[in-house]
Amino acid sequence: MTKSVTDLFKVGLVLFFTLLAQGCKKEDITAYEVNRLDPPERTSSTNEPVRLLAAIFSKGDSTWFIKLMGPASKLTAKTEEFETFVRTVRFAPEGSTPPIQWNAPSNWKAGKTNELRYATFLIDPEANPKLELTVIKLGKDAGSILANINRWREQVGLGPVSEGDLPTIIKKETIQGVEAILADYTGPGGKKGAMTPPFAKSFPKMPANPPANQSSPGVKEFKKPENWEQVPNSAMSLATFKVNEAAGKADITLTPLAGPAGGLESNINRWRQQVGLAPQSPEMITSALTKLQTKSSVALCIDIEGSTDRILGAVISTPDTTWFVKMKGPNTVVKMQKQSFESFVSSLQFADGAK
Structure with a gap:
């Protein structure tokens, strides 16, 4: 008898959390935070120094x-x-x-x-x-x-x-x-989690449904486009998504870096390099930027089209952090997703304020 009751209790718990997860999937507004960046594995898998x-x-x-x-x-x-x-x-x-x-x-x-x-x-x-x-x-x-x-x-x-x-x-x-x-x-080799980059940002955890007036470092709120799928983060990203179209796949990352993070020019020229383009002067970069209002600040946006791939980028400055939003994929896919990308950037609300 005791065993049957225990089994029923376990089934009930599984059913409860299944229904809870299904209910959460319907929520468009996502509060997202992280208390550490995902670490790579141990730096040495052998006994060799x-x-x-x-x-x-x-x-x-x-x-x-x-x-x-x-x-x-x-x-x-x-x-x-x-x-x-x-x-x-x-x-x-x-x-x-x-x-x-x-x-x-x-x-x-x-x-x-x-x-x-x-x-x-x-x-x-x-x-x-x-x-x-x-x-x-x-x-x-x-x-x-x-x-x-x-x-x-x-x-x-x-x-x-x-x-x-x-x-x-x-x-x-x-x-x-x-x-x-x-x-x-x-x-002898570092332990798992020892590969922290020099500017890794650390954010305290936020509750799953924070109150509207909560103030906490990190991203307070964003609205994910329906056809974007959230996937495991890379070593640096706070949130990572992918979107599939008939013409191919595009990846989207939201990445926080400390301070100015090397400056706008160097980061945009690095993006240009990723799609096979030569670097540009600060004046040329400035002339190509557009502005987009987020819920916290103004994002500086860039559209970089190479021969096969294209990058949409947005850079947002808050008091001690620079946030980078990037979409990269085949030209056709990124073109189709540009409006969704801009809507996502506009929905961002940062809990640590803005310059």
Whole structure:
């Protein structure tokens, strides 16, 4: 008898939550928050030590991070290439494009870029796992030297250090007239969740149905188009969607980055690169921007059409965060979805106010 009652109770719970989930699906207005970014897996799946080579350049209003990480045995043969590459880095005068240049070895292959990466190189395409060198551009507020050094040490499984330890574990070198901070660490490999980027934003949880006047960091509200499907987030996005049309699929991401996040020009030129277009000057970018009113602020919007793919982008500034909304897909699909994209951007309401 007891067993039957227990079974009925379990069935009742399943039915209750099934009905609850179905009811939630009818809700167009979505309150969305996150308390952390989805972490990648452990940096080393074997017992082999992990090595990290990195450089930090501060130039004007930008901070540049160059990093190579992988099995220590594989990086030994690549150390000289990395150091030579870093010493070719040079910066253009303020406002010039591209803002940074380098001489990469001929055997390196250019990899994919995204909101996070200004550039990626596959320095050993046949390696397993692949060895990737990444270049990231951020603003002045990309974290202190100590915070970034400890973040890198955590990624290779080493403990944190204090400010007083820095002179003994970093190297400073003037490269092409700009001071660089150089780091080289080897450890057992970081745990899952150790790959936090330098500008990762963290938001406290919000209730599923927050009151209209609630004030909490993050996105307070948005309206998702009916034919958009919400999918698992990427490492940087707060919300991710996809939309399928007969002509193909488009992906949509909502991404928060700290502070100015490298500036409007560099981010739009990175989007242009993703659809095979050359960078533009600040004046050309400004002339191509349109404005769209959201529930919290004004979004600066751009429409970038390449030979096959197209990107719709919106950039929204709040007091300590820059929000990027991006749709990327085949030209035909993105054209069909432009009105839905603009409606989504207009529906955004941020809980931390706006400039």
